[in-house]
Amino acid sequence: EGGRPVRTAVLSMPRKNGKTQLVAGLALCHLLGPEAEQRGEIYAAANDRFQSGKTFNEIVAILDELPDLEGRVNVTKFRKEIQVLAGPGKGSIFAALSADAAGKHGLSPSFIVYDELGQAPKRDLYEALDTAMGARDNPLMVVISTQAADDHAIMSELVDYGQRLNAGEMEDPAFHLTFYGATDQDDPWHPDTWAKANPALGDFRSLSDVQRQAAQAQRMPSAEHSFRNLILNQRVSAHVRFIAKAEWDMNSTAPRADLRGRPCFAGLDLSASRDLTAFVLVFPDDAGGFDVLPRFYLPEAGLREKAEADRVPYDVWARQGHLTAIPGAVVDPSFVAQDIAEAAAEYDLQGLAYDRWRIEDLKRELANIGAELPLREFGQGFRDMAPAIDTLERLVAEGKLRHGGNPILTMCASNAVIERDAAGNRKLAKHKSTGRIDGMVALAMALAASGKMTEDQLPACLAELIG
Structure with missing residues (x-):
């Protein structure tokens, strides 16, 4: 009553x-x-x-x-x-x-x-x-x-x-x-913690499934986020480091030397006039792997100061050939356009994914030199980035990239964090990363471009794989 x-x-x-x-x-x-x-x-x-x-x-x-x-x-x-x-x-x-x-x-x-x-x-x-x-x-x-x-x-x-x-x-x-959930003081990898958080564990909640997800989360930092939230009911930040160093290093085999004329795809992350621009080429093989050739650009003027500000040795990387220092105080789009056109002539460029930001300047310079490239607009939101992130993460986990330990791309990988939307879709978060991640954005776009080919456009070796 x-x-x-x-x-x-x-x-x-x-x-x-x-x-x-x-x-x-x-x-x-x-x-x-x-x-x-x-x-x-x-x-x-x-x-x-x-x-x-x-x-x-x-x-x-x-x-x-x-x-x-x-x-x-x-x-x-x-x-x-x-x-x-x-x-x-x-x-x-x-x-x-x-x-x-x-x-x-x-x-x-x-x-x-x-x-x-x-x-x-x-x-x-x-x-x-x-x-x-x-x-x-x-x-x-x-x-x-x-x-x-x-x-x-x-x-x-x-x-x-x-x-x-x-x-x-x-x-x-x-x-x-x-x-029901684990506290910050609980060991996330101990079965007692799993039982504390999951009242049905061992009944209709599968213990073997929790064990499998825990093992995966210990290997992959981005999977740890989901494990802590969905399995342990912990409140964890939506921003989580993307790639573990050990897994990235597992992919540091040098790219194949005979890539001239081979089919490839590219991602382009243009920068503000004084920041890092990334152009990354990926070459699929017939075993599901990719050779990765990254190119990076910064203005030559103020390079040392930029290195000090970002706390990375851009000047050293430029001397070693990992970074192109463009003459002047800004990243000249005509220089980048010429470099991309030369790469397209050297390799069989099948698709180039780009972000819309500042792309009109580059398109104008490409037109000026008569370069016709297979450009593909690629959104930076969750809808387009989520499947690209999934592909990149899977390839890294399986050791199917060959990036040769490029120091700038490795820097970008170590800085990269992801953020999630309410539905669990992921994208790389520049505003939450600890440093430059442009190379990882370009790499994700390049891999996405490779996945958008229709079967009749694919090289014969790849068509057989998916046939």
Whole structure:
């Protein structure tokens, strides 16, 4: 009597611990079971309708096994809706919602389950649903999610608030947090930590799968981010170092010497007038590997000062032939255009991926010298960069690049960090890196250009591989 005190309940735990089944059970409890009310509105929310639709599918699967309950409802699968026709909860509805907050203010939810709020790119849907519950006497929102990466995300704010309540720092009977996860002091590689964070481990949560992911995370820094977040439910920065030194060094074999006339692809990362410009060529072989030939450019004037500012020996690298010091105080686009045209004449350049920034200057210079190149625009956002990053990471992990230990490209690799969007897509983050990463950006674009060839354009040796 008097209603339940809790209005918002947060359950934070790693993936694959029976979350979907729990969500479906809670929704059914409020739709048809002991928590049902007449003309209730039960909603499943997520970051896209496909995810919220999983809850609907699980509910339907449960109803299929319970004929007594199935006879009380009308299921509309294409709309992902359920109506209660008789018994407790008569007149109630369940619906899987889209991620668009527009129109949600008009709802009157009695029960909401929000799946994976930690991955929400914005907070507007959560806030729309939270305020929409105000017309009910006894509403409840249940949030079930892994932690977000960002301290300022709405999921992080809820977890922090709940932990302060659990620590006795304040009181709020309307809010409850249940949390499963590893602390910063826990050893992430110890099975006891895995068990602490995963309540279903050894039951329906596979121990062997966690062991496999832990082993991969110890070898690959970027995989450690996912392991800590998704398996240990730790809040980790979205910015993580991309390539481990040991793995990069594993690819330091010298490129083949007989590359003249061979098919190749390139990536071009143009710079501001005084910064590092990178032009990287990759040559596919018939075993899935690539020879890597990077070229870098800086203005000759002020090279020593630039070396001191970036704390790397540009002047030494220029003397060693790893860096082209262009006469003058700026990176002259006509010089870069001529160098690219000569490379295209020496090798069989099949595609050159470029960022739009400052590309018009280069195109004009290429036109002036009559160079017609297979240019391909390549976006720097998550959509285009994510598959390129995946390819680059895989090739490095498999030891299938031959970069010869080029010191400037190696510097870029050691500086490179990645950032993720809410969906887990990755891109190289110049603004978060500790130094220049232009060479890695150009390398990723070059590999992406190689992957965009259609089968009839590929050299025969590569066409056979994918045929």
